[in-house]
Amino acid sequence: MGEVLHTLIYEHNLRFVALAVGICALASLTSAGIAQYSLTEQASSRRRWLLLGSVVTGLGIWTTHFTLLLGYRGDLDIHFKLKTVALSLFLSVALTVVAGCVGLLGRPRGILAGTIIGVGIAISHLLDLQAMLPPGGIVQDPKVNVVAVACGMFLAGLAGHCLVRSRNHVFAWPAAVSLSAAIFALHIIAMSGVTVGPASNPVEPGAWIASVDQLSIVVVAAFLIILFGAIFYTWHSERLAQATAREQSRYIRTLEVLRETEDHHRAYIELNPQIAWVADPQGRVTEIAPLWSQLVGLPREASVGKGWADVVHPDDIPGVIELWRNAIEAGEGKLADVRYRVRLVDGEYRWFRARARPRRNAEGTIVAWYGTLEDIHEQVLSETALRESEERYQLASRATNDIIWDWSIERERARWAGAHQEVLGYPELQHETDLNWWLDRIYPEDRPRVLASQALALEQGADYWNEEYRFLNASGDWIDVRTRCVIVRNNAGEAVRLVGSMLDVTQQKKAEAELNWAAHHDPLTKLPNRTLYRKQKLAAIDSAARSGTFVGLVLLDLNGFKELNDSLGHAAGDSVLWQTAERLRNSLPASATVARLGGDEFAIILPGLPTPDAYKETIDNALQALGEPFTFGDQSIPASVSAGVAIWPRDGGEPESLLIAADLALYASKAEMPGTVLEFTPALKGAAERRSGMLARARQALKEDSIVPFYQPKVDLKSNRVTGCEALLRIRGEGDRILPPSEISAAFSDAELAVQLTDRMLALVFADLKRWKAEGVSPGRIAVNVSAADFRQNDLLDRLRRHASASDQDLASVDIEVTETVLIGELGPDVARMLQELRQLGMAVALDDFGTGYASLTHLQDFPVDVIKIDRSFVERIDDNEPKATAVIDAILQMANRLGMATVAEGIETDEQARYLRGRGCTLGQGYLYSRPVPATDVPRMLSAITEPLDYSI
Template sequence: ELNPQIAWVADPSGQITEIAPLWGDLVGVSLEEGYGEGWKRVLHPDDLPTIEEIWDEAVRTGDEDRVDARYRVRLVDGSYRWFRVRARPRHADNGSIVAWYGSLEDIHDQVLAEEALRSSEDRYRLASRATNDVIWDWSFEDQRATWAGAHKKVLGYPELHGNTDLDFWLDHIHPDDRPRVLASQTDALETGADYWHEEFRFLTASGEWIDTRSRCVIVRDESGKPIRLVGSMLDITQQKRAEAELHWAAFHDPLTRLPNRALYQERLRTAIESARQLDRFVALVVLDMNGFKDLNDTLGHAAGDQVLVEMGTRLTRNLPRNATVARLGGDEFAIIIPDLSTLDAHRVFLARLSSDLADTMEYESLSIPISFCGGLAIWPRDASGPEELLIAADLALYTAKADIPGTITEFSPGLRVAAEGRAAMLATARAALTDGRIVPYYQPKIDLHSGKIMGWEALLRMVGEDGEVFPPSYISAAFTDAEITVKLTDRMFSCVFADLANWRATGTVVGRIAINVAAGDFRKQTLAERLLAHAREYGQTLAELDIEVTESVLIGEFGPEVSRMLDELRSKGVMVALDDFGTGYASLTHLQKIPVDVIKIDKSFIDQLDYRDAKATAVTDAILQMAKRLDMQTVAEGVETIEQARYLKARGCTFGQGYLFSRPIPAVEVPTFLSTPNLHRWEFGSAVSSTR
């Protein structure tokens, strides 16, 4: 009576002779009325024929495994509830059946859950017809998988119209991925997880390996044992390729195809850490080309680009395979030679390198000399870390430039006096802040489709005591000082809001203003408060302000906190621009998570635009397409030619910024500049003549 299952007994002919009292309570019928075949009166009419057939066959054959079925029972309130019936015969010594013993088990909740799952699966299968999802359903009991969705389009195997065994799935997973996939799935099954997901390569019927993302729901029985896996496979090959291209672009120079500054920094850290463990040495050489600007001015940028490519080729072919040759920017290269056994082990490579660089290169029947200067520093002799090692190499490079051009100068302790230069920069920056000589200059951002000025970027300039205007590089050391960085940014905020107030007082409409902020501005977690305070001081709001941050700031050690503060600013109308995109290490996954409204394409990519070279434009095209899909605006930095502007316009770039339109100008010139009628025409040719 205490058993939740309802026990019953039948005679050899199948007539019910006993039923547990719980049955009468549930159906509202006396036990006597249920004896014989009376129990059939409370079965659902749709289920009765099947149950009668099963029961009659079991009684006739004596099959012990025949009676295991489901049916609905009408309860005392008139509703129906699902039960599972099971029965086994009891035999006499001569083998004849003397009675049947059975039970009824309430499985209503289980059946409803299964029906809900089937309904969900059906909806998913229907939805998958409009997508590229491959739907699969694995049964542990049958050890078979059924397939649906886009399997014909994505995988192409005819056998997937039926069902397959486990070996089919395993045999088509890439051998290098298979152990990881099996381990991941086994862990999910054994730890009680409700879901499993993994990415792996899968072989299609055409013989092509595609990248897939597989996800599934793990269906378990009441004991927690897995009984089904219902999931999907999605072809993510194109996404992977796009991410790989962006990742490569983030760590390589598009012209020379050498590692860029970001990858150089990573490899130098790795080389030093390895050398520290193995008691070895690391050589760092920084190279600059002599007269490169004159070369560009006289022979053109195409010649200069060819010299840079040739420089990278010669550097690479004269160094050991484990060395890194990187282009840090412009005509500056770096060489990392790791795992040196002695302090002098680098000399044989550098001697070979110097000899090769002494030969001229040919360009359009011209012989062009490759002139360079280099600085060499050795870890750990000259520095304890990568940053100090670069400083030491740079100091040696400066010495080579000043004293013996065309050579590689080795660092010596006496060169550390150059560190005084940094101190001088910091002092200069502090004095400029005190005297109010830090001011914004404004460079317009042009709508590439209308030709109109839609906003400006406020660029920091320092005015010397004699009135000469200096770029930020004149006090570059100040931007690595956390305290001075905040003061410089606050000065820029104050000046920009003051200029906005003056322009609006005279009816000058300038559009949105963008201001750069650095990592140091986020350390005190007061960026929003500082901005609001400056805005209120001049009776302004943040509604037309853009904040520009670099990838390293967004994805660095303060990344999560930076994102929180930027979200706070966005709620107040501020737009966030990702500056110099493509030169750091942001990926598609990052862009989906970080709070960014605008992507600024770095000048290094714009410089490479060329209708005849698809490789040179591939990265820019990929960034523009990605931004469009993510519903982000784009700004091309460093637009200098009409061809670049037209190329960017044709591919949907939102804004252009660069010397083609205007150099940065002081605030007092902005109203006059805005009144120039030619700048409001859609074609850019007239803009060139009026701004150069």
Template sequence: MQTVYETIVHDHDLRFVGLAIGICALSALTGSAIAQYSMKADVSKQRGWLILAAIIAGLGVWSTHFTAMLGYRRDLDIHFDLIVALLSLLLTGAFTLAGGLILHGRERGLLAGAIAGVGVAVAHFVDMHALRLGGIVVHDHLTSALAIAVGLVLTAGAGHLLVRWKDQIFAWPAAAALFAAVVSLHFIAMSGVTIVTVAAPVELDGWIASVDELATMVVAVFLFMLGAAITYTWHSERLSRATAEEQRRLIQTLETLRETQDHHRAYVELNPQIAWVADPKGNVTEIAPLWEELVGLPREAGCGAGWADVVHPDDLPSVEQLWGAAIDAEDPERADVRYRLRMADGSYRWFRARAKPRRDAAGKVVAWYGSLEDVHEQVQGEDALRASEERYRLASRATSDVIWDWSFEEQRATWAGAYKKVLGYPELKDRTDRDWWLDRIHPEDRPRVLTSQSAALEGGAAYWHEEYRFRVASGHWIEIRTRCVIVRNDDGQPVRLVGSMLDITQQKTAEAELNWAAHHDPLTKLPNRTLYQERKRVAIDAAKQDGHCVALIVLDLNNFKELNDTLGHAAGDRVLENTAERLLGSLPEKATVARLGGDEFAIILPELATPNAYAGPMDSVSAALAEPILFGDLRVPVNFTAGVAIWPRDGDDPAELLIAADLALYAAKEQMPGTVLEFTPSLKGAAERRSNMLKLARQALEEDRIIPFYQPKIDLRTGRVMGWEALLRIRSLNNEILPPSEIAAAFLDSEIAVQLTDRMFARVFTDIADWQAAGINPGRIAVNVSAADFRQNALADRLQSHANVAGQSLSAIDIEVTETVLIGQLGPEVSRMLRELRTLGVMVALDDFGTGYASLTHLQEFPVDVIKIDRSFIERIDASDPKATAVIDAVLQMAKRLGMQTVAEGIETVEQARYLRARGCSIGQGYLFDRPLPAADVPRTLSAQSKGQWEFLRLHRP
């Protein structure tokens, strides 16, 4: 017998030894990795991976042995019996597979590894039997036994390590042990082999392979194992990526769970019910903060069994008995009990405690979740109801209640009260069964009634009530409200129902009418804004499911206010009613038409296949509204402007979509009235600019940065300053003076516009007081007012209040109004307020005359003292525009005949001033004379003109 070292060095070609060790290492690593993965894979895939691991292990043992044998004793002419070699491969695989099955079934690593080791040993000695050479193979029994022992110990260790390392990334210790087992067993056993040469020739019968042929087979086996290793590596990489993605999702899920826990915690703290949690043995582990507030003890005092300390002594025994029975039950479902709790002030209140167990996957209770609900008033009501039950039965004879009493034991109901009057069935004087009652409940309501009643009876409720339709003796259906008390025995089982039936048909009708009125416009009978919002939400939710689009169209009637003012509200109502009828008749059945208020309508078009599919229905709307509406002998034309927004293109949220449609409508009315305009993202920019203007106006008001600048008004005959117009300016944070165009949107906002006017009046009266204190008479000061100032019906009081604060009168104040204020819906009120102001000494100027729609009729109806000719006419004097000068001449002649002053705005050249003076214009205003000045510069300007610098003689220069 040689040593292992001598055997390897002297009897083997070291190149083949190295190759055998490499093949053994590859098979051990690959086989161990696949075996480890088979223990983690799904049950349906475990067997396949286990078989592959057994094949890799068997091939590894086989190829390790025969690769080493290729380099063994090159002096011998060695051949190999393939039948015996294949038998060794099958035996190795079988033992390895058997060990794997034990490993998967019971995870007994040592036993599984030992069985696999037996396979390695068997394979080695069977392989030795496959040798065909010119000699006899003699084994040293002691060495063979040592080799087998070492192999079994190492393979058993490999199995044990595989089990211990199965959850790690790679069980490399198991692979190392398996590698050591195969290599050690082979070379230790080979050190005990002696070849006794004989002269007899080698028998080569059967499937015999030469060294070269066996080498080819070994190479094929090696390539197969290499392919298996590459395949497993690729699969592991793919699995690793999938695991990483799963880990990312898990982290995201945990974050969502954390947020959910925060939401739940906030809900528990705000919930009027007191939530609590107990362990499987019934010891309270958590309790909501409200418990501490009610009983006056810290929450920790209620944990464990501490909650029992505040239970009423009379109730505690039954509560503990019921709770203990629920905990000890083999299959607990729920616990439900009522008892009294001692409050922080020492009084007791009734509470209802309900709990339900939570189970794990095996069905074992892991926790109890419960709540405490304050039912004090309910218990008091039950007591009062039971005490007065007989009194009610007697009193009900004088009412319209039908009284019934159902016995579970007898399965019969007795009837009393007004059953003849309400139901009309004479047979109710006798007892009836349950089918009699069920047969007369409306078939559509019957399932709901039975479900509701069963839930109350089985859920331990003390009351049951329901509303349903019931057929009376005449065959008609009436609406019934049934209420009853559920009388239970000591075991909590219902034994009796005592209740009433009340005819609520008229009430239901009234409720239906009220509900309709709450969701519809009384004039047009269309859905109102409330129902419109609900229909919009439903349409968008449906579109999310089926992938369709929803069009939201907001529609305004053009010049509707003027129609009301000229023809009256009856004509306006007729237009609104007829418009509603035409909209309904021109749109698809699934469309919703709503009136949002005034002359504003909204249309919801659901289930659109494309965003542009709304065009067809809108063409139908346009055609339907094209015909004038008849009102008496008049034919009233109907024009509209519409804004369109498409879900989900223009907004995902219903409110956001409505804003988009409103922006489109607003832009259409501003840019091209009478058209249908789709929302575009650029409209948001316009809305943002408007919002910024409103924000700037509010900030300027809050920080007192609204100031008047004064532009002089010149007497064109004398060249003297005879008054000023106060023009609004904004002082920025860096002291820059901004024009009113920076807050143009604020003048259209009723609230802000009034605040701006008040601020201007306050400033103007203060400036007048300061000038007068300095001995300066500035003349009359004109201030612009808006339509919003007239809507408050207190313009005169507001002006007088500002004047009083500064110690001034209104006799030096002019107010300037535009034509739109006079001809608007507030016309009569405007006239009244203007006359009231004139009695206080205020003069009224009509601003921007000639650019609007004011007529001579309006000038006669309204108290106007001054007409201001708009600068758009003045600036065309230099161009000798005959139309402009004709308008100017006409206005001047008209003002002269009406006894009104005229003011020409925007004079910038001497020629313009000469022309206007020659035509009899009273007053001029413009850059020719001076730009708007701050209040501090007014005295200096007046002083300069008093020295002759503004004498009108310069207008005569050539």
């Protein structure tokens, strides 16, 4: 099983495996569905469907298998013999056709059909292997082939068996699953026994020799044929489904009618209340069923003629007699239908329904009336209950503040019910209203939108319509309402009635507005937040572009705000931020936008400036307001503000470039003259240009593949043996000049470039590990630096696995080094989770440059860190015997020892430094004392120059 998994994961391109899975699933599901359908068709059409299913199956087997072969050993230049490939394709299709004819025509023999298909899978696999022409030749394990063929034929036979067993089910999915398993099992098991010999000479192209790329066209063509079969079968199935749905719909309607009849006529089912009767052409009853006498207690002789009317309720007699007389006199032979109450033998009255139809002779003269009398008492009670239920619904709608309305398009009138009095307060809604009454009370600006929306729903045949708008209530207030309705249509599809509700959503709208405000404003200062600031900045620039004016962007920063928080607490800091916002809001014109971008940083947008210098007076007023000391309780806090100014379009044509310009000006103000306002100048672009240049050099280095890893050893300070190396990024410049990473340092903070650089380093490191392994060199564990951008991608583990798999290496041979900024950023929880996953795969995590940043003991406890690296800035001062430096080193080593972490001292250049660190318990050393960073080709020589390598596990 291990060999099989290894073959699947490491010797196949997983993208081709995923493609093969999709092709196999599509072909198997399609062929199973077609075969299942062919088993239910008449003999005249079964053969055609069976042929289509067989062709799809054969193409699916060959396409799946060949897709897997195309993804096999992507590191080899494999070609194929076209004649053998064509023979494989032909036999794959031919054997599935034979399987369909032998096993599924006539009496279905699923196992036989599946076994023949299994033979086709095996032949296709063996022929395709014969068609392969790798540079080093192929050696197959016969025993593995026998196991693979047996497994494939067994699963294929199972697929045929499942197909026959589930032919009357909704879908024969077990057969599709078994067939897919047969194809994949045979290929993967058989390929685990395939060995590709060492490459000798490349395959010479020929007339009947094709490369992987050329045969991909054949695979695509076969897949398109499969897809066409799937689409054709789906289209045919859809037609059948639609016809079945129509029949089912009619059947359901019939069942509903029968169910309703059952509910309303339970007495008819249990006591046979259908009473048949016959009358002469004048309407006199001549015959009546015996059940009549049992129900009403009248003898049969007393009921004939007009005697039956003696037991009809007195209130119903006039209407019944009148209807019966009109039917006889009209002589049109239409169905007579009437309801009335009949007194039963116990004196109680029950509702009955009488229906009669005339029978005519050849001349068209009525010779008799035939009728039935049906007990509908339960039905009448149900109708009464329904009316009461409707009344209860109207009362419930009032309780929920729903206004119910019913608009008749034909009559152009609306009826109102529900809570209209409580919500709207109009007394005229007790009666019907016309359309204009509703339209006149819709907010004028909303009316065109509402009418257009309703007209569109009516014209497009929609079943529902809903809209929100403002509506005038009786007290003169505009309220927000939501209207929803059902559109009732006649048989021609024309709208004849709208029935719906109107709900007061004023409070909901108010709550939504409050949430929207909260999403765009800072909760402390009530100023616009960064999101609204961006929108306002874009709007100001768009307006200035149309009017030909300027836009001023001012970034403000409170000087010493961190120290204020540290000394007086966050309550004092919050008070200062709130006072700053109030002073800016009160000192700036209404057209200006003041936003809090975060922390103590504020932004001011000044739109519509007539000249670039027009901002100065406005900003002077704002700074004057900010110049007064802040107060917190009884304390007075000095105020100091630095500001940077950029003008659109002079200093930046795009919103982001304008922000960069203002930010550069603010940075220069804080660095050079804190407490002043500095306007952006072209000279400030130097920093931005240097960053841009670094990014460009990084992109060029990636494009030209000039990123190379250099390796510096890590030495066990006790045994003086190499335990591993750190992979350090270098750039190969012109004339093979090696450049340090500082040449592209800005790229490490760029989200896209940082990830690309890490990927390039990982690919090269794993490739070097593979080469060293082949040469018998053991460099120990290799440490690779990763940036915060790598953790933001959230796919670091998958990338590491991909690079390791590409070089057939184990992840446990590589360690990860991160800086303190990765741990203390906003990605902290995600970083902790990903680092823990890496450790579970055998990788160690090292914290680089410890002591130079802001990492604390809390971070070391919260994050899975195995190694602490002491920065070179502390190590280099050991020779100077600086107490502070050695005190820091001692503290770090003691802390690491108690936490069970290993330590690495960077920048060791002298024996004295090494002896001091070894005496204080430092685990590993790294620096020029042992070796400068060297290219991969020099690593074997470097290792032998130091000492014998020693495998070391953190």
